[in-house]
Amino acid sequence: MAKNNMQQRRAILKGAISASTLALVAASGLLLPRQLLAHWPTDAFNAETVEDALLALLGQAEIADDSKVNFKVGSPPSYAINGASVPFQLESRLKNIERIAILVEKNPFPLAMSLELSPAVKLPIKSMIKIREDSAVIAIIRAEGKLYKTSRFVEVDIGGCG
Amino acid sequence: MGLPRKDRIRAKLKAEDTTVRVLLSHPMHTGRAKNEAEQLIPAEFIQDIRCWRNDEEVLSIKCGTATARNPYFSFHLVGGKQGDKITLRWVDNMGAKGIAETVVK
Numbered sequence: 001m002a003k004n005n006m007q008q009r010r011a012i013l014k015g016a017i018s019a020s021t022l023a024l025v026a027a028s029g030l031l032l033p034r035q036l037l038a039h040w041p042t043d044a045f046n047a048e049t050v051e052d053a054l055l056a057l058l059g060q061a062e063i064a065d066d067s068k069v070n071f072k073v074g075s076p077p078s079y080a081i082n083g084a085s086v087p088f089q090l091e092s093r094l095k096n097i098e099r100i101a102i103l104v105e106k107n108p109f110p111l112a113m114s115l116e117l118s119p120a121v122k123l124p125i126k127s128m129i130k131i132r133e134d135s136a137v138i139a140i141i142r143a144e145g146k147l148y149k150t151s152r153f154v155e156v157d158i159g160g161c162g
Numbered sequence: 163m164g165l166p167r168k169d170r171i172r173a174k175l176k177a178e179d180t181t182v183r184v185l186l187s188h189p190m191h192t193g194r195a196k197n198e199a200e201q202l203i204p205a206e207f208i209q210d211i212r213c214w215r216n217d218e219e220v221l222s223i224k225c226g227t228a229t230a231r232n233p234y235f236s237f238h239l240v241g242g243k244q245g246d247k248i249t250l251r252w253v254d255n256m257g258a259k260g261i262a263e264t265v266v267k
Contacts, residue, residue, distance in 0.1 A: 040209045045226040085230035104228055108194070112228035120220045122179060122238040128230035130192070 045111050050103050050138060053111040057101060058142065068093045069150040070124075073137045083131040083156040091124035094143040100125070106135035131156050169262040173248045180242035180266050182213070184235045184250055188260075192227035206256055208233060214249045215239055242266055 044057035054063075070091040073080075080086040090100065097117050103110040112129045131137065134155050141148045170185040186208065193205030211223040211233075220239060246266040253259050 040224055045224075087234075107228050109226055109228065111226050113226060114224045116222040116224075118218070118220045120215065120218065120239050120241075122240050124236075124238070126234070126236040128234050130228045130230050 041114070044114070045109060047111065048109060050105055050110045053103060053109075054101070054140065057111065057114060058099070058140070058147065063140070063147045063149040069139065069141060069148060071137075071139045071150045071152055073152045074154045078152060079155050080131065081157045083133070083158055085128045086131050086137075086154065086156070087126065087128050088137065088139075089124050089126045090139055090141075092141060092143075092148075094141060094148065097121075097123070097141055097143045099142040101140040102127075102129060103138040103140070104129065104131050104135050105138065107132050110138075169250075169252075169260050171248065171250055171262040171264045173246070173264050173266045175242060175244055175266055178241060180215075180239040180246065180248075182235075182237055182239060182248055184213075184233075184262065186211075186233045186252060186260065186262070188232060188252075188254065190227070190229060190231045190233065206254060208252050208254045211235075211250065211252045214247075215242065216247055 041057055044053050047053035047056050071088070072090075073088040074086055088102070090102075096119070099117065100115040102112045102114075104112055107130070113127070115125065129137070131154060134153070136151050136153050138149060138151045141150075168187055170187075171182070172184075173180055173182045175181075188208050189206060190208065191203045191206040193202065195203050197203055205227060207227050207229065208225050211221075211225065212219060213221040213223075221237065223235065225233065244266055248264050248266060250262045251259065252261075
C-alpha cells in the first residue's frame with residue numbers, strides 16, 4: 001500500500017514538474033510571438049470603422065459625451081504639417097480611469113492605440129500618432145464602467161499613413 | 163534591423179509625482195508604404211508596451227500601425243520616490259523585443 005502511494009506521488013510530482021517547465025518555457029518567450037500576444041486585440045486593430053473598433057475593443061459603443069476631458073491634437077492644436085507624427089495630449093478630471101483608446105476616423109484602421117492604466121497612472125498623457133488625411137481624432141476614456149468620448153478635428157498637410 | 167537602436171527612458175520626480183518620458187527607437191512600418199523599388203515594406207510595428215514601477219505593473223499600451231515612428235510617450239505616476247525603478251518592455255509584431263530601464267531622479 002505504502003509503495004503504491006509512493007508511486008502515485010511520483011506520478012503527480014512528475015506531472016507537476018513538466019507542467020511548470022512548460023510554463024517556464026512559455027514565460028521565457030521561446031514560443032511564437034503570435035501565441036504570446038494572444039491578448040493583442042487583433043479584431044479591434046483591424047476594424048475599419050470606429051464603431052467596429054470600439055465594439056471589438058470594449059464590447060460596447062454607447063458613449064456619453066463629456067467636457068471633463070481636455071484633448072489637444074496637433075501643434076498648433078487642430079493642425080499638423082506632417083501626418084506621420086502628430087502629437088496629442090490628453091488630460092481629464094475624471095477619476096479611476098481604466099482605459100483610454102485613441103482613434104483616427106479616416107485612417108484605414110481607425111484604432112491607433114489603447115492604453116490600460118493602473119490607479120498609479122495620472123494624466124496628462126502625451127504621445128504621437130499618424131493621421132492619413134483631414135480627420136476627426138477621437139479619444140475614448142473608460143472610467144468607472146462608463147465611456148466618455150471627446151473628438152477633435154485635425155487638418156493635415158501631408159498624409160502620414162504611407 | 164540595420165542601425166543599432168536605442169530606447170530612451172527618463173523618470174523624474176516633480177512635486178509629488180513622477181514624470182516618465184519614453185522614446186523608443188522603432189520604424190513602425192504600417193505595411194502600406196513602398197520603398198525606392200516600389201515594393202511594399204512589410205508591416206513591422208510595436209504591438210505591446212508594458213511599464214512597471216518597481217514590481218508593480220502600472221501601464222500597458224497596445225499599439226496599432228497608426229502609432230508614429232519612434233514612439234514617444236509621456237505620462238505621470240502618482241507619488242513615488244527617488245530611486246524607484248521604472249522598467250519598460252516592448253514587443254513588436256515580428257517578435258522583436260526591447261527593454262528600457264531607469265531610476266527615478
